[in-house]
Amino acid sequence: MRLSLNPLKPTRSAATAAASLCHVSADPKPPSLPPTSPSPSPSPEHSSSSISETLSLLQATDPSSWPTNSKLQTLLSSLSPSSVLKITRQLPNYRNALQFFNHLKTTSQSDSLSLAFQAVLEFAMRESPDSPGKLYELFVQEKEQGTPLSVNAGTLLIKCLSQAKMLDEMIMVFDAIDEEKLNTDVSNLVVAGLLKWGRVNDALKLVNEMLEPDSDYPPNSKTISILFSNILKRNWSDRGVTDEEIYNLVSRFGECGVYLDELWSTQIIKRFCRNGNSDKAWNFLHKAMNSGSVASCNAMLTGLEQDRDFTRMNFLVKEMKEKGIQPNVVTYGILIKHLCKFRRMDEALELLEKMKDGKLGVEPDVVIYNTLIDGLCKVGRQEEGLKLMERMRLESKCNPTTITYNCLIDGFCKAGELEKGHELFEEMSKEGVDVSVVTLNTMLDGMCRHGRVSSAMEFFSCMRQKGLKGNAVTYTILITAFCSANNIDKAMRLFDEMSENGCSPDAFVYYSLISGLTQAGRMDDASVIVSKLKEAGFGLDIVSCNILIGGFCRKNKLDKVSELLKDMEKAGLKPDRVTYNTLLSFFCANGDFTHAQKVMKKMTDDGLKPNVVTYGALIQAYCSNGKLDEAMKIFRDMGTSSKVPPNTVIYNMLIDSLCKNDDVEVALSLMDDMKEKGVRANTTTYNALFKGLQQRNWFEKALEFMDQMTEQACNPDYITMEILTEWLSAVGEIEKLRKFVQGYQVSASTA
Known part of the structure; x- marks a missing residue:
């Protein structure tokens, strides 16, 4: 079976050639002599003199006289195919070689003619290396005339056409070579050419032919190298090779007695694991376990570690020892990394001790x-x-490296031990360990995390004077810190400096500035940063959009909110619960319940269920507008149809509003409801209730709740003290207030 062009589209000259291509001979072998006239093979001296004499005659006479030159004819008839090849190669140029070849077509046997044509192609390629089309036209012309093609000539054409991306023509040449004489090296060249230019299906078709049990050109290790170097390293847009195809190919290569080396086995396992096919990688490894390598096992361990498959990790280490595959330092590095990742530090340190004791x-x-x-x-x-x-x-x-110190500095800085981190930073320079920009950023991040932003800026300036320049991460840390400290002007200056120093801001820098400016109420400046973000090729994320929507709502700029929502829709960015809750809170705060209900409906239509924040915004709005019935209706809906449990904040809103409206009985029922549902009351809850009880002068009930506060270790604040001091002083019970402040039960003192 051969690699057919069908259904490939024929090229301009391929259609003509396809009808007349014939099988051709292999590379030189002595022609058969007639049995009636046996003669000995010419001696090397005779061949050499014949070649020299023939060359002299060819160069001394006009090509038109060659057919009638009897001496030349006699010499040519005595030459072997290899001698004809030598003569053709020693002619002055392509023109002379072609004239000689045309003369031979009337006199010579196919083997000699095949090798002479090979030499003509060599001349053509040397004199016109940039004209592969010329070589192909010459090939087609001679095929139409029945000129045979040697394997070497075919190889020459295949290489040339492959480089020129003339793949259909390359396949035509490949199909023209006699199948009985075709070899694996030529097939490999065709596979390489097809894969290089993305003709994956055709390449795999040829590889499958090579893998057939009766193939005349079976694959070898070079085939594997060509195939997998392309499959594993290239990314074809129109046709990728699946993990299943790779798995099957490897199995078929094994059936042919051709096996992957350590490099490709390891790469395939890595690919399977990276694609989430750990089971396939596991099976692949175990098929070759007897001849497996430590590198392949390490790749498998890495994949299992990423999948958190601890059972198979332990099993594989055990198998390695049973199979005589000695774990190396990389193996133990993977195991220790795994233990550290899951905070099993004592086990990791125990493994280190075994390594140091020489047990492993x-x-x-x-x-x-x-x-x-x-x-x-x-x-x-x-x-x-x-x-x-x-x-x-x-x-x-x-010797400790930069990474060693970076880890320690990061650990001490995050723990708030900045002085120790700085000591290690200074020690690095004394020990001759390179201080990298990562080290600088680690120090700056630690300082900024603990509120020492000014110190971080001074440290950065000092390091710059010593020649240690910051990168984009450096500026991101500082800009974010100054935004969080509400020093927006300094953050903006750093942003400008960042660009001047050739550090391109990433999206996170823009997001930090947008957030800082919005929180500061500088919405015009925030809009300018949004424009710069878009010019830099970035887009807003949902968090930044929500921050901006909140800022515009606080400024009552609904036109900007509407514009931003349209931009989100164009960018395919869907509003989330935060978006809807922000809009809902805005409309509710302004008493616009019509638009609030529309937002609520749109939210549910988009498949987003209201959460406790959503209900809180609505309840707060209804309470603020004196619509307690509507607020209570929403509250009851939370516990029934919506299944969103109310939190302390929502209870506080309702209890406060009810007490102000003198609905103390309902407020007390909500306190019972809180207790039943396990929602903890806080100081704000009790303050609201004390105000309502004071209006009713329900003194005994107030004492009960004072005892509850004491039992729950809920500390009173200045509002609690203000309410109770006024009330208890008026009724002559100031002693009870003293006991309450000291943490004693006040009802017990009455008894």
């Missing part, structure tokens, strides 16, 4: 130490991390 036959390297130090710092054990760095230096002769 592998010494820990700097990567393993750095992984452990980072893990210790992430769980707040930075002092142990610092001691481990000293052990690393003294016991294992591993």
Whole structure:
């Protein structure tokens, strides 16, 4: 079976050639002599003299006289195919070679003619390397005349046409080579050319032919290298190769006795794991487990670690030992990283001790130490991390690197121990360890996290004077910190400086500025940053949109809100609950219940269920507008149809409004409801209730709630004290207030 062009579209000259292509011979072999006139093969000396004499005659006579030159004819009839090849190659140029070849077509056997044509193609390629079309036209012309094509000539044409992306023509040449003489190397060239230019289906078709049990050109290790280097490293837009196809190809190569080496096995396992096909990777590895490598096992362990498949990780390590695959430092590095990732630091440190004791036959390297130090710092054990760095230096002769110090500095800074972080920073320079921009950013981030923004700015200025320039991350840290500190002007100056220093802001920088400016109420400036963000090729995310909508609502700029919502729709950015809750709160706060209900309906139509914030905005609005019946209706709906449990804030809104409206009985029933549903009352709850009870002068009930506050360790605030001081003083019960402040039960003192 051959690689057919159908249903490929024929090229301009391919259609003509397709009808007349014939099978051709292989590379040179001595022509058969007639059995009636046996003669010995010419000696090398005879061949050499014949070649020289023939060349002299060809160059001394006019090509038109060659057919009648008897001496030339005699010489040519005695030459072997290989001698004809030598003569043709030694002619001055392509024109002479072509004249000689045309002369041979009337006199020579097919083998000699095939090799002479090969030499003509070599001349054509040398003299016109940029004209592959010329070579192909020559090929088609000679095929129409029945001129055979040698494997070497075919190889030459295939290489040339492949480089020129003339793939249909390349396949025509490949199909013209005699199948019985075709070899694996030529097939590999065609596969490489097809894959290079994205003809994946055709390439796989040829590979499948090579994999057939009776193939005359079976695959070899080069086939595997060509195939998988393209499949695993290229990304074809129109046709990718699936993991299932790869798995089946590997199985078929194995059936042919051709196996993947360590490199490709490892790469395939990595690909399967990266694509979420860990089971396929597992099966693939175990098919080759007896000849497996530690690199392949490490790739599998990495994939299992990402999937959190701890059971199979342990099983694979056990299997490696059983199969005689010795785990290396990378293997233990993966296991230690896994243990650190899941905060199993004691187990990770135990594994380190086994490595140091020589029980595992592998010494820990700097990567393993750095992984452990980072893990210790992430769980707040930075002092142990610092001691481990000293052990690393003294016991294992591993010098700490920039990464080692970065991990420790990050750990101490996040723990608020900024002075210790600074000491380590200074130690790096003394020890000759490179201070990187990551180190700088780690220090700045630690300072900014703990509110020392001015110190961070001073530190940055000092480092710049020493030649350590910041990057985009540096400015992002500082700009975000100044925005959070409400120092927007400084943040804006840093933003301008960032661009001047060639650090392109990322989307997060723009988002930070937009948030800071919005919180400061500078909506015009925020709009300018939005424009710059779009000019830089970024788009707003839903968080930034919600921040802007909130800012415009506070400024009562509904036109800007409407414009922003339209921009979101164009960008395919759907409003979320925060968006709807922000709009709902705005309309409710302004008493616009008509638009509030429309927003609520649109929210549910978009498949978003109202949450406690949504109901809180509505209840707050109805309470503020004196519509307690509507507020209570929404409250009851929360507990029945919507299944959204009310929180303390919602209870406080209702209790406060009810008490102000002298509906103290209903407020007391809500207190019972809170207790039943496990919603904890806070100081605000009790303050609202005390005001209502004071209006009714329900003194005994007030004492009960004072006792509840004491039992629940709910501390009174200045509002509580103001209400109770006035009330208890008026009724002559100031002693009860004193006991209440001291944390005693006041009802018990009455008894």
